Amino acid sequence: MAATIDHDAELAKAGAGVEGKWGAFLYFCRRYPLGAAGGVISLLFVLAAIFADVIAPHDPLATNAAASLSAPDQSFVMGADMMGRDVYSRIIHGARISLAVGIGSTLLGGLLGVIIGLMSGYLLGWFDLVMQRIIDIMQALPLLVMALVMAASLGPSLENTIIAISIPLIPQVARVIRSNTLSLREMPFVEAAQALGMSEFRIAIRHILPNTMAPFIVLATAQLSSAILTEASLSFLGLGIPEPHPSWGRMLSESAAEYVRTAPWLVIFPGIAISLAVFGTNLLGDAIRDLLDPRQRN
Amino acid sequence: MVDTVNENIASDTGAEPVAVPQDTILEVDRLQTYFYTRGGIVKAVDDVSFQLGRGETLGIVGESGCGKSITALSILRLVPSPPGRIIGGEVRLEGRNLLDCDEDEMRDIRGNEISMIFQEPMTSLNPVITIGRQIGEALILHQGMSQNEAMEKAIEMLALVRIPEPQQRVKEYPHQLSGGMRQRVMIAMALSCNPKVLIADEPTTALDVTIQAQILELIVELKEKLGTAVILITHDLGVVAETTQRVVVMYAGKKVEEAEVLDLFQNPMHPYTQGLLSSIPSLGILSGDSSQVEERLTEIPGMVPALNDLPVGCAFAPRCPYADDQCIAAYPPYEERSSGHWAACWHSDKLGGRTHG
Numbered sequence: 001m002a003a004t005i006d007h008d009a010e011l012a013k014a015g016a017g018v019e020g021k022w023g024a025f026l027y028f029c030r031r032y033p034l035g036a037a038g039g040v041i042s043l044l045f046v047l048a049a050i051f052a053d054v055i056a057p058h059d060p061l062a063t064n065a066a067a068s069l070s071a072p073d074q075s076f077v078m079g080a081d082m083m084g085r086d087v088y089s090r091i092i093h094g095a096r097i098s099l100a101v102g103i104g105s106t107l108l109g110g111l112l113g114v115i116i117g118l119m120s121g122y123l124l125g126w127f128d129l130v131m132q133r134i135i136d137i138m139q140a141l142p143l144l145v146m147a148l149v150m151a152a153s154l155g156p157s158l159e160n161t162i163i164a165i166s167i168p169l170i171p172q173v174a175r176v177i178r179s180n181t182l183s184l185r186e187m188p189f190v191e192a193a194q195a196l197g198m199s200e201f202r203i204a205i206r207h208i209l210p211n212t213m214a215p216f217i218v219l220a221t222a223q224l225s226s227a228i229l230t231e232a233s234l235s236f237l238g239l240g241i242p243e244p245h246p247s248w249g250r251m252l253s254e255s256a257a258e259y260v261r262t263a264p265w266l267v268i269f270p271g272i273a274i275s276l277a278v279f280g281t282n283l284l285g286d287a288i289r290d291l292l293d294p295r296q297r298n
Numbered sequence: 299m300v301d302t303v304n305e306n307i308a309s310d311t312g313a314e315p316v317a318v319p320q321d322t323i324l325e326v327d328r329l330q331t332y333f334y335t336r337g338g339i340v341k342a343v344d345d346v347s348f349q350l351g352r353g354e355t356l357g358i359v360g361e362s363g364c365g366k367s368i369t370a371l372s373i374l375r376l377v378p379s380p381p382g383r384i385i386g387g388e389v390r391l392e393g394r395n396l397l398d399c400d401e402d403e404m405r406d407i408r409g410n411e412i413s414m415i416f417q418e419p420m421t422s423l424n425p426v427i428t429i430g431r432q433i434g435e436a437l438i439l440h441q442g443m444s445q446n447e448a449m450e451k452a453i454e455m456l457a458l459v460r461i462p463e464p465q466q467r468v469k470e471y472p473h474q475l476s477g478g479m480r481q482r483v484m485i486a487m488a489l490s491c492n493p494k495v496l497i498a499d500e501p502t503t504a505l506d507v508t509i510q511a512q513i514l515e516l517i518v519e520l521k522e523k524l525g526t527a528v529i530l531i532t533h534d535l536g537v538v539a540e541t542t543q544r545v546v547v548m549y550a551g552k553k554v555e556e557a558e559v560l561d562l563f564q565n566p567m568h569p570y571t572q573g574l575l576s577s578i579p580s581l582g583i584l585s586g587d588s589s590q591v592e593e594r595l596t597e598i599p600g601m602v603p604a605l606n607d608l609p610v611g612c613a614f615a616p617r618c619p620y621a622d623d624q625c626i627a628a629y630p631p632y633e634e635r636s637s638g639h640w641a642a643c644w645h646s647d648k649l650g651g652r653t654h655g
Contacts, residue, residue, distance in 0.1 A: 188422040189423055192422040192423070192487075193435075194376055196488075197404075197408035198435070199405060206435070207424050211424070211426050
């Protein structure tokens with residue numbers, strides 16, 4: 001008794017008949033519904049950050065003594081804080097900070113990590129030895145602790161926060177790129193490139209680097225969410241984005257102790273924003289990892 | 299008498315009249331490449347000399363680990379170092395010693411004046427770069443072409459190696475091509491700068507038999523069209539017979555015999571060559587209508603000696619049916635035994651004239 005197989009259903013599941021960019025997009029949504037949800041959430045935050053000035057009903061920095069600690073109502077959708085600033089507007093503007101820090105530090109940390117990893121894996125020798133020991137030391141410290149030390153020594157500002165968060169992201173990227181480079185440098189196409197008269201530098205950049213990009217993209221999406229979370233933690237501890245800029249973490253830290261009982265909207269809404277942003281990028285990152293890793297497909 | 303025989307053979311096969319090449323393009327002179335390993339010095343290439351004439355095809359034959367590939371890599375100075383080092387000899391390209399060139403000069407020569415095709419077409423192309431850009435790379439690098447010019451030349455090269463629809467193919471990635479097609483792309487890459495010398499290191503080993511014939515045909519055809527001199531490294535004597543004019547036989551890092559291809563096949567003067575030749579199944583055995591059907595295919599007994607522990611005398615002596623005390627005691631001199639036919643064996647005279655069936 002062979003089970004009846006619905007050929008059309010099997011084909012649809014495998015993505016046959018998918019045509020064009022739009023078709024590929026719809027297929028992705030059906031195949032990875034969670035990833036698509038993550039993509040939608042991430043997109044919402046990106047849009048909020050880009051069009052913050054248009055969307056936000058109030059000036060995020062404008063104080064209003066009369067509205068101090070007012071509960072959510074029609075004019076203040078998510079309530080107002082102690083100085084009467086609109087929480088909803090501040091969260092929308094906070095998306096700018098979170099995205100800037102998230103993308104900025106992921107790119108900066110990723111770039112440095114790729115350079116170190118590629119050089120270590122390709123040059124080997126003493127450079128590799130020294131670099132790997134430095135990375136060992138860096139990896140021994142938790143990301144937050146390192147970011148804390150960096151932020152404290154650099155002082156609070158947006159640029160310094162990005163730098164502080166990017167440094168602890170380097171080791172993981174460097175390790176992944178290095179291990180990939182180690183196996184890629186033994187590939188026959190590297191020998192073939194040498195036989196064509198290419199310089200070592202050119203081989204590393206043109207032939208090895210593009211081959212390491214798939215694992216790097218996966219790692220970068222994972223690091224994006226941890227960078228957003230680290231920024232929130234730093235700001236919560238008073239070391240991240242300085243006043244009066246709206247950072248989700250700072251919004252939490254300002255109100256957590258004093259107002260959590262009397263004005264819970266001051267804690268709940270920034271908390272939801274942080275959770276959603278991290279959740280969204282994580283879901284998207286997982287889907288991208290599945291998409292790029294053939295072994296995860298089923 | 300000998301001359302007329304040669305002439306007859308030449309006209310029979312339609313090959314060029316055989317003569318000692320007047321116009322030598324590449325000269326390898328007493329090349330020595332050693333590997334310094336924990337197990338001692340491995341003499342991968344020991345005192346190997348040969349000359350390559352303009353437009354000539356030279357075969358280098360021998361079994362795995364005899365130093366064929368290291369000879370090729372030594373010419374391009376691509377021997378992995380450490381552990382490998384070229385410790386002696388000269389490699390002269392049009393009289394210029396490549397071993398004296400610095401790394402920058404070598405990079406100008408690689409891919410431009412001397413190109414190489416490798417064994418593994420499946421992995422010798424970068425999987426994430428389109429084949430057009432890979433072919434174009436050498437052109438941009440050596441000929442200073444622009445991206446667009448290089449792409450046009452790449453399409454031209456793909457057409458030259460007879461890949462159908464080159465305009466489309468040029469934008470494709472290596473995984474979209476079959477093994478034979480990829481080897482064609484490798485050939486296109488190697489020949490794109492119109493090199494003087496092409497080194498083909500077992501170019502057909504990883505391909506199936508029908509594709510092998512096509513690729514060899516292509517190499518021979520392009521060689522004639524472009525006037526490139528070819529060094530064909532192989533362990534397949536059938537390939538040698540079909541494509542080369544002269545053959546160097548290597549054993550355990552040393553050159554043991556060199557002759558015109560027909561001379562070598564008819565009159566091998568080294569027992570190793572003789573062994574190689576008699577281990578090819580002859581057509582009589584295959585068709586089954588010969589009296590030799592009952593005969594077993596001869597094999598060469600024993601194994602290649604470890605290159606870090608070579609005997610004092612002839613390296614082939616332990617496996618050689620003709621070996622005597624002299625062979626074990628001293629390495630035989632490499633001498634010209636008949637016109638244009640060199641061999642390193644104490645017993646070449648006994649072997650000479652023995653025609654292989």
